[in-house]
Amino acid sequence: xxxxxxxxxxxxxxxxxxxxxxxxxxxxxxxxxxxxxxxxxxxxxxxxxxxxxxxxxxxxxxxxxxxxxxxxxxxxxxxxxxxxxxxxxxxxxxxxxxxxxxxxx
Numbered sequence: 600x601x602x603x604x605x606x607x608x609x610x611x612x613x614x615x616x617x618x619x620x621x622x623x624x625x626x627x628x629x630x631x632x633x634x635x636x637x638x639x640x641x642x643x644x645x646x647x648x649x650x651x652x653x654x655x656x657x658x659x660x661x662x663x664x665x666x667x668x669x670x671x672x673x674x675x676x677x678x679x680x681x682x683x684x685x686x687x688x689x690x691x692x693x694x695x696x697x698x699x700x701x702x703x704x
Contacts, residue, residue: 604670604701607679610657612692618645618654621689625658628682638666639675653691658683661701671698 613621622643629641639662646655660679662670671679676696683694 604664605698607660607671607698609694609696611694612653612655613689615649615652615654617689624685628685632682638663
């Protein structure tokens with residue numbers, strides 16, 4: 600089987616009382632990335648449960664296959680991490696990044 604487009608998933612914890620602010624910061628830097636790179640799709644998700652006062656957020660990134668058939672590569676991941684520097688004040692854990700290859704076409 601041939602690997603499909605690579606997508607990036609980044610998750611981390613923030614304090615329960617600060618997750619909305621952190622989410623707003625994520626949306627802002629994702630909007631900047633998308634404005635300069637319209638082939639990028641970026642989302643932020645929130646785990647529905649709260650554990651010990653922490654909320655887990657997940658950023659999801661994918662690239663239009665017409666512009667980059669390989670998807671999110673190392674160069675893209677570096678751009679994303681550069682934008683995510685604005686989150687430092689809210690992070691209560693490391694940012695964990697995992698890549699997955701799309702198998703749905």
